[in-house]
Every structure is written in C-alpha cells, then in structure tokens.
Amino acid sequence: EVQLVESGGGVVQPGRSLRLSCTTSGFTFGDFVMSWFRQAPGKGLEWVGFIRNKAKGETTDYAAPVKGRFTISRDDSKSIAYLEMNNLKTEDTAVYYCTRGYSSIWGQGILVAVSS
Amino acid sequence: DIQMTQSPSSLSTSVGDRVTITCQASQDISSYLNWFQHKPGKAPKLLIYDATSLETGVPSRFSGSGSGTEFTFTINSLQPEDIATYYCQQYANVPLTFGGGTKLEIK
Numbered sequence: 001e002v003q004l005v006e007s008g009g010g011v012v013q014p015g016r017s018l019r020l021s022c023t024t025s026g027f028t029f030g031d032f033v034m035s036w037f038r039q040a041p042g043k044g045l046e047w048v049g050f051i052r053n054k055a056k057g058e059t060t061d062y063a064a065p066v067k068g069r070f071t072i073s074r075d076d077s078k079s080i081a082y083l084e085m086n087n088l089k090t091e092d093t094a095v096y097y098c099t100r101g102y103s104s105i106w107g108q109g110i111l112v113a114v115s116s
Numbered sequence: 117d118i119q120m121t122q123s124p125s126s127l128s129t130s131v132g133d134r135v136t137i138t139c140q141a142s143q144d145i146s147s148y149l150n151w152f153q154h155k156p157g158k159a160p161k162l163l164i165y166d167a168t169s170l171e172t173g174v175p176s177r178f179s180g181s182g183s184g185t186e187f188t189f190t191i192n193s194l195q196p197e198d199i200a201t202y203y204c205q206q207y208a209n210v211p212l213t214f215g216g217g218t219k220l221e222i223k
Contacts, residue, residue, distance in 0.1 A: 035212075045152075045160065045203055047212040061210045097159065102207050103150060104171075106159040 002026040002105050004098050009110035012088055022081040022098030022107060029079035030054060033101050036072060036083045038094035039109075046094075048072075050102065051081065065091075088114045118142050118206050122215025128223045135191040137218045139204035144184050148208035151180055151189045154217075155200045164189065196222070 008020040022034065035050035049062035051072045060072050071084040081098055095109040119142035129135055139149070151164040162171050164180035167187055177192045191198055199222060204215040 044217045045154070045205070045214045047214075063211050102212065103152075103160075103205060104162050104165070106161070108159050 002100065004100060004105065004107035006096060006098055006107045006110035009096065009112045011113045011115060013116050014088060014090055014114055016088055017084070017086045018088060018112060019085070020083040020096055020098075020110060020112070022083075024079045024081070024100070027100065029074075030076040034072070034074055034081035035099045035102055036081075037097045037099060037103070037106075038092075038112075039097070040091070040094040043094075048083070048096070085112070088112075090114050117211055118145060118209055118213050120204055120206055120213050120215040122204055122218060124218060125216060126219045126221065128221050129194055130223050131194055131196055133194045135194050135198075135220065137189045137202055137204075139182075139187040139189070139215050141185045141187070141206055141208075145206045145208035147183045148206055149180070149182070149187050150205045150207065151178075152203045152205065153198075153200045154203060160203070194220075 003025045005023045012018050033050050033052050036048040038046050038048055047063055049072050051060045051074050069087045073082045093114045095111050097109045098107045121140045123138055147167040149167040152160045153163055154160040163174050163178050167182055168180050179190045181188045199220050201217045201219045203217050206213055
C-alpha cells in the first residue's frame with residue numbers, strides 16, 4: 001500500500017524556519033516526482049513546488065509566492081522528501097500536503113501556523 | 117499563469133441527483149486536467165486524470181469530459197459519501213493551478 005506521511009509542522013514565528021518531511025512507503029520512491037501543495041484556512045488548494053527524480057536531474061520548480069524562500073529536496077535512500085521553509089510569513093499558514101508525482105496520491109497533511 | 121475558472125462554487129443537491137461541474141482554462145491545456153475530491157480533514161483524492169480517465173478504484177458514477185479549454189465533471193446518482201469539495205487542476209504548465217472548488221451540500 002502506498003503511504004505518505006508528513007511531519008515537522010507546528011507553530012512558528014514570522015521570519016523563522018521550519019522543515020517538513022514526507023516519509024513514504026509502498027512504491028519505488030526514486031522513480032517519482034515528489035510535490036508539495038498547501039491549503040490556507042478557508043481557501044482552496046495551492047501548488048507549492050516539486051522535485052523531479054534523479055533521472056531528470058532532481059530539478060525543482062516553485063510557485064511564485066515561495067520561490068527564494070522554500071527549498072524542496074529528496075533522499076532516495078530513505079524515501080523521504082523535504083520542504084525547507086525559510087523567512088516564514090503569516091500568509092504561509094496552511095495545511096501542507098506532499099504528493100507522489102505531480103498530484104496522484106496525497107498524504108494526510110500537516111498544519112503549519114505562522115504567528116507571533 | 118493558466119487560470120482555471122470552476123463553476124458553480126457551491127451546489128445544493130439530493131441523493132440520486134446527477135451533478136455537473138464545469139472548469140474553463142484560460143488557454144489550451146489539451147487533456148492535462150485532473151479532478152479531485154476533498155473532504156475536511158482528509159487527503160484530497162484523485163478521481164479523474166487526463167480529463168477523462170477514471171483513477172483505479174474510483175466508482176464508475178464519476179466521469180470527466182472535455183479537452184482544450186472546456187471541461188466537465190459529472191457524478192451520476194449522487195451518494196451520501198460523495199458530499200465533499202471538488203477541484204479541477206491543470207498540469208499542462210507550471211505553475212500547476214486549481215479551480216476555486218465546488219462545495220456539494222445536501223438539500
């Protein structure tokens with residue numbers, strides 16, 4: 001069974017950093033793009049970014065609101081994807097989801113609340 | 117960026133009804149369109165990919181049609197467990213973008 005579990009969320013002050021992890025099982029992690037999405041309170045779904053697999057150079061793309069502040073990485077040996085979030089803003093408050101591929105299978109999500 | 121205009125934003129329905137949701141892309145996205153179901157506190161679930169293909173394990177009462185800029189999602193004979201918010205999403209271009217969502221409610 002394919003599983004994706006996000007961890008590392010919580011409450012953080014504006015300007016601080018946080019790293020989310022997406023621990024996976026049930027599939028060959030290295031074969032897949034891994035993506036991150038988010039949903040702010042009362043809002044719709046928003047793409048954050050993705051990282052391609054090693055065969056495609058592990059290249060990344062990001063949404064404009066997070067570009068330059070967020071970094072996605074991966075550890076194929078551990079089947080984990082990461083979302084490093086720096087200089088967090090209140091508008092980054094959301095439930096963050098990781099997905100296998102561009103959006104085929106989703107984790108349950110993890111809450112990140114940015115507040116002073 | 118490709119804008120996805122989804123309508124209606126909410127829909128009051130009854131069990132057994134046929135439900136239709138539309139999604140319009142601001143430019144041609146061929147068939148690079150997903151439809152998701154999202155229930156509160158749960159992971160979004162992919163129902164339809166490539167505009168018309170039913171994801172494995174998804175009941176056949178769900179279907180999708182369209183290509184280019186105009187797309188339709190249909191639930192035939194709505195079931196109580198189908199109450200959720202539904203989103204379209206294009207993956208033709210980065211940034212990936214979603215429609216605003218359609219929230220289904222029971223009359």
